[in-house]
Amino acid sequence: MLFTSLVSLFLLASPALAQGDISAAHNLTSLVGTWSSGSRNVVTGPGFANPNNRTFIYPPTAGVSYSFTGDGFFESARYRFNGNATDPHCITGVMVWIHGEYTLNDNSSMTLMPFSDGYQQVQDPCAAESNFIEQYNSSELYQSWRIFQDLQDGYKLHLFQFDGSPVAPLFLVSEEPNMLPTRPLRNDTPSFVAQSLIKTNDAASASWTPGGIVSLASTLLTVAVGAFVL
Numbered sequence: 001m002l003f004t005s006l007v008s009l010f011l012l013a014s015p016a017l018a019q020g021d022i023s024a025a026h027n028l029t030s031l032v033g034t035w036s037s038g039s040r041n042v043v044t045g046p047g048f049a050n051p052n053n054r055t056f057i058y059p060p061t062a063g064v065s066y067s068f069t070g071d072g073f074f075e076s077a078r079y080r081f082n083g084n085a086t087d088p089h090c091i092t093g094v095m096v097w098i099h100g101e102y103t104l105n106d107n108s109s110m111t112l113m114p115f116s117d118g119y120q121q122v123q124d125p126c127a128a129e130s131n132f133i134e135q136y137n138s139s140e141l142y143q144s145w146r147i148f149q150d151l152q153d154g155y156k157l158h159l160f161q162f163d164g165s166p167v168a169p170l171f172l173v174s175e176e177p178n179m180l181p182t183r184p185l186r187n188d189t190p191s192f193v194a195q196s197l198i199k200t201n202d203a204a205s206a207s208w209t210p211g212g213i214v215s216l217a218s219t220l221l222t223v224a225v226g227a228f229v230l
């Protein structure tokens with residue numbers, strides 16, 4: 001794919017830019033602000049997640065968003081669909097919200113270290129448990145990141161995951177980071193981990209209807225064609 005070859009080209013052309021002597025490619029504009037993919041419907045902040053009661057506000061389309069502050073905090077919001085090769089009707093919808101601290105490493109990678117109040121909702125119409133919410137607390141390593149200026153869309157942030165696969169290109173939607181308070185927002189005790197599966201089957205009907213699945217299928221197709229990881 002064209003994008004894949006562009007990515008390889010980029011990876012070859014930029015051997016380990018040291019973060020210490022940050023190049024123009026990295027700070028064409030500041031990382032600080034809110035970035036959102038595609039139709040920009042997924043945006044971090046109070047319009048996406050209510051960590052106090054672990055609910056989500058579902059955006060109209062899938063996508064991904066990251067916000068960064070100048071003093072080392074990040075927030076990330078993701079809404080994606082996973083296909084099922086065996087049964088094309090079994091599309092899984094996943095919402096993920098995390099926030100915490102980020103580090104720009106010397107080997108030009110970026111590490112996200114979430115506070116322990118992150119959570120995800122998984123909706124899988126074909127699974128025994130079709131809808132559940134669980135804690136999400138994995139730190140994430142991005143192999144590299146780069147900001148471009150797109151003539152049409154303005155500043156564009158590319159993040160590459162640890163395995164080199166690109167996150168969908170992110171566009172700057174606000175220079176002011178749109179984020180929830182940058183501190184742990186729940187007082188989780190370790191016992192939550194043991195009982196992290198909260199059944200929310202009642203809530204499922206609102207956002208997971210058979211009609212919805214048809215439009216999910218076309219969204220999935222778009223995602224697949226784009227070959228980006230949301």
Ligand SMILES: *[C@@H]1O[C@H](CO)[C@@H](O)[C@H](O)[C@H]1NC(C)=O
Pocket residue numbers: 022027028029030
């Ligand atoms: C990029 O980094 C250089 C060196 O740290 C700094 O002087 C410049 O203001 C930065 N540019 C932007 C747009 O942040």
Ligand SMILES: *[C@@H]1O[C@H](CO)[C@@H](O)[C@H](O)[C@H]1NC(C)=O
Pocket residue numbers: 050052053055
């Ligand atoms: C969760 O919290 C948000 C924000 O406080 C509120 O608007 C929403 O109604 C709550 N949802 C549930 C299911 O309690």
Ligand SMILES: *[C@@H]1O[C@H](CO)[C@@H](O)[C@H](O)[C@H]1NC(C)=O
Pocket residue numbers: 084085086087090126
């Ligand atoms: C795909 O769907 C089948 C049911 O048709 C299910 O048994 C299987 O676990 C699903 N696979 C994944 C990866 O979700």
Ligand SMILES: *[C@@H]1O[C@H](CO)[C@@H](O)[C@H](O)[C@H]1NC(C)=O
Pocket residue numbers: 105106107109111141
């Ligand atoms: C880059 O640095 C990070 C943080 O120190 C580390 O976790 C990662 O493994 C390093 N990556 C490579 C390719 O060395």
Ligand SMILES: *[C@@H]1O[C@H](CO)[C@@H](O)[C@H](O)[C@H]1NC(C)=O
Pocket residue numbers: 113114115116137138139190193
């Ligand atoms: C969540 O991850 C952070 C960073 O890896 C760790 O400090 C914290 O103990 C974890 N919390 C839980 C409940 O696992």
